[in-house]
Amino acid sequence: MTSAPSKQPKFLPNAQDLGVVAVGFSGGQPKPGVDAAPMALVEAGLIKQLEEDLDYNVSYDGQVHNFSEMLPADDPPYRNMKRPKFCSAVTKEVSEQVYKYAMQEKLVLTLGGDHSIAIGTISGSARAIRERMGRELAVIWVDAHADINTPETSDSGNIHGMPVAFLTGLAKDDNEETFGWLKPHHMLNLKKLVYIGLRDIDNGEKKILRENGVKVFTMHDIDRHGIGKVMDMALGWIGSDTPIHLSFDIDALDPQFAPSTGTAVRGGLTLREGDFIAECVAETGSLVAVDLVEVNPSLDEHGAADTVRTGVSIVRCALGDTLL
Ligand SMILES: NC(=[NH2+])NCCC[C@H](N)C(=O)O
Ligand SMILES: [Mn+2]
Numbered sequence: 001m002t003s004a005p006s007k008q009p010k011f012l013p014n015a016q017d018l019g020v021v022a023v024g025f026s027g028g029q030p031k032p033g034v035d036a037a038p039m040a041l042v043e044a045g046l047i048k049q050l051e052e053d054l055d056y057n058v059s060y061d062g063q064v065h066n067f068s069e070m071l072p073a074d075d076p077p078y079r080n081m082k083r084p085k086f087c088s089a090v091t092k093e094v095s096e097q098v099y100k101y102a103m104q105e106k107l108v109l110t111l112g113g114d115h116s117i118a119i120g121t122i123s124g125s126a127r128a129i130r131e132r133m134g135r136e137l138a139v140i141w142v143d144a145h146a147d148i149n150t151p152e153t154s155d156s157g158n159i160h161g162m163p164v165a166f167l168t169g170l171a172k173d174d175n176e177e178t179f180g181w182l183k184p185h186h187m188l189n190l191k192k193l194v195y196i197g198l199r200d201i202d203n204g205e206k207k208i209l210r211e212n213g214v215k216v217f218t219m220h221d222i223d224r225h226g227i228g229k230v231m232d233m234a235l236g237w238i239g240s241d242t243p244i245h246l247s248f249d250i251d252a253l254d255p256q257f258a259p260s261t262g263t264a265v266r267g268g269l270t271l272r273e274g275d276f277i278a279e280c281v282a283e284t285g286s287l288v289a290v291d292l293v294e295v296n297p298s299l300d301e302h303g304a305a306d307t308v309r310t311g312v313s314i315v316r317c318a319l320g321d322t323l324l
């Protein structure tokens with residue numbers, strides 16, 4: 001069962017050094033419980049497996065940050081965003097933590113939490129990659145959703161539907177306490193973003209994706225070409241010489257395999273397709289950071305254990321586990 005990452009890492013001299021950030025944050029959406037995911041993943045043995053089966057030197061403070069000390073006394077909706085100050089403060093802190101590990105040339109694994117935390121993770125990696133190598137980061141966003149609403153296009157006001165808009169500068173705010181801390185060095189080029197697995201895109205998001213020529217592989221593309229060809233095309237778009245941040249929303253998988261998530265959408269990836277995406281990214285040797293988000297162990301009508309197990313498997317594959 002034991003296996004080492006299959007290819008020589010391109011951007012991390014000590015690719016077996018892994019920094020783990022556990023973000024117990026649920027404020028980017030309305031359902032409680034997604035904050036308990038990091039603990040559930042750790043209790044399922046994730047960190048232990050990464051150390052023992054995959055030989056990583058794991059830096060992890062053993063704590064799931066819940067950021068309760070950052071909860072603002074007053075946090076009314078602003079520009080249609082719910083809990084804007086809390087989300088902004090937490091993602092800013094996550095950005096710093098990811099940045100620190102990335103500057104130490106560690107691979108960074110962030111366990112969410114809802115997908116709003118990607119504002120922190122991706123801004124932290126993008127900044128570190130710029131500083132360390134003068135390079136731009138590429139992002140592979142695996143999800144049922146595009147999460148590219150601006151505050152103005154969002155119907156829900158939930159910030160977990162907006163991270164890509166903030167990260168690419170499509171959405172901006174001048175106030176430091178409502179994402180104004182995001183500066184150009186934190187940002188992602190829309191041309192370096194690739195989506196896989198989308199099937200529930202809001203009308204405003206469709207317009208944004210089309211107008212900006214964003215590279216999207218929907219479930220339709222996967223049905224048409226198969227996941228193998230889609231991964232070739234996705235990685236071909238990024239190129240073999242660009243650092244990659246993988247942001248994996250568990251709801252990309254079909255609810256059969258990952259029912260315990262806040263915004264489940266039928267018609268998703270199979271378990272193997274999910275693992276395969278992660279395996280292909282690992283094989284590039286270009287991976288610098290991974291997020292696993294939106295596992296909600298309290299939505300357990302169908303058994304959260306399955307969803308947690310699916311999450312563990314995705315992370316293992318992304319970090320170099322192979323079938324043989
Ligand atoms: N990270 C997620 N699960 N996002 C779901 C977003 C759903 C919807 N598009 C919204 O903006 O509210
Ligand atoms: Mn999603």
Ligand SMILES: [Mn+2]
Pocket residue numbers: 115143145147160249294
């Ligand atoms: Mn998402």
